[in-house]
Amino acid sequence: MELTTLLFYLFALVTVSAATKMVLSKNIVHSAFALMFTLIGIAALYVLLYADFLAATQLLVYVGGILILILFGVMLTSQGHSFSSTTVTVNFVPAMVLSVTVAAILIYAFAATEWTLTEPVERTDTVYDLGMLLMGNYILPFIVVGILLLVAIIGAILMSTRMAAVTGKSSNSLR
Amino acid sequence: METTLQWLASPGLPHFLIISAMLFGLGLMAVLSKRNVVMVLMGVELILNSANINFIAFSRFTDFSLNGQMIGLFVIIIAAAEAAVALAIILNIYNRFKTINLDEVNLLKG
Numbered sequence: 001m002e003l004t005t006l007l008f009y010l011f012a013l014v015t016v017s018a019a020t021k022m023v024l025s026k027n028i029v030h031s032a033f034a035l036m037f038t039l040i041g042i043a044a045l046y047v048l049l050y051a052d053f054l055a056a057t058q059l060l061v062y063v064g065g066i067l068i069l070i071l072f073g074v075m076l077t078s079q080g081h082s083f084s085s086t087t088v089t090v091n092f093v094p095a096m097v098l099s100v101t102v103a104a105i106l107i108y109a110f111a112a113t114e115w116t117l118t119e120p121v122e123r124t125d126t127v128y129d130l131g132m133l134l135m136g137n138y139i140l141p142f143i144v145v146g147i148l149l150l151v152a153i154i155g156a157i158l159m160s161t162r163m164a165a166v167t168g169k170s171s172n173s174l175r
Numbered sequence: 176m177e178t179t180l181q182w183l184a185s186p187g188l189p190h191f192l193i194i195s196a197m198l199f200g201l202g203l204m205a206v207l208s209k210r211n212v213v214m215v216l217m218g219v220e221l222i223l224n225s226a227n228i229n230f231i232a233f234s235r236f237t238d239f240s241l242n243g244q245m246i247g248l249f250v251i252i253i254a255a256a257e258a259a260v261a262l263a264i265i266l267n268i269y270n271r272f273k274t275i276n277l278d279e280v281n282l283l284k285g
Contacts, residue, residue: 002184005184015194016194019221020201023208028213038221042198042227048186049235051234051247053248057248061251061255062224062251065258066220066255069262070213070217070258073265073266074213076266088210088211089209089210090208091207095204095207096204100200107193110192115236118236120235129241130241133242133245138245145249145253148252149256152257153256157263159266
């Protein structure tokens with residue numbers, strides 16, 4: 001058995017079991033940490049798919065950015081003085097049935113389809129080609145995404161700071 | 176039996192697609208069954224990641240080539256913007272309702 005095969009199954013196991021732990025855990029902080037292991041496993045799967053730049057981006061943006069944002073969200077919305085971090089789970093059985101059905105149908109479709117495969121290109125690095133594409137064919141989406149990020153950041157800052165100003169003046173009149 | 180073992184021993188396109196299908200199912204489960212807004216957000220992130228694995232697997236094994244990785248890059252950027260705005264909305268909801276349970280945020284109910 002080759003090393004890549006072994007690594008693939010190892011990281012697939014880490015990813016899927018951490019995601020399962022994330023869904024089933026009652027404690028939301030535990031869920032966030034399980035999500036971290038899931039995202040790291042996905043980054044390792046990207047490396048196995050010869051997408052080194054995307055793996056680095058995944059680590060930086062997801063593990064370093066979005067996960068920290070989520071943890072801040074958990075901390076800022078913890079209720080009262082006692083830090084209760086449990087999550088309510090409702091409709092467990094219907095949700096389980098639906099998601100298992102969807103996953104089974106998807107797995108069947110993926111495994112049964114005859115994909116038209118091409119011989120994989122052995123790349124050494126993808127950064128140069130990605131940069132050429134980004135400044136060539138993808139220049140318009142690149143600019144649009146830049147504007148989207150700017151608008152999202154301004155919107156997020158406006159929403160959070162205006163909320164603080166409103167609650168500072170009249171914290172009891174809202175409710 | 177022999178072909179199954181051979182199929183398992185060489186990870187190709189279907190293997191990665193199956194991993195992504197499992198992650199999609201788990202993310203759907205988190206979105207449907209959790210009532211904490213932050214948990215729902217985490218489920219959405221998991222679903223976005225599972226779609227991203229598909230794009231990058233196709234970029235390696237079909238003649239989609241690097242276009243798949245470009246789309247994956249844009250998905251990651253848009254997910255970051257979405258997470259920032261979603262967190263701001265969650266903070267607003269918490270400040271207004273003093274709860275982040277989705278079932279108690281029912282002001283729009285007729």
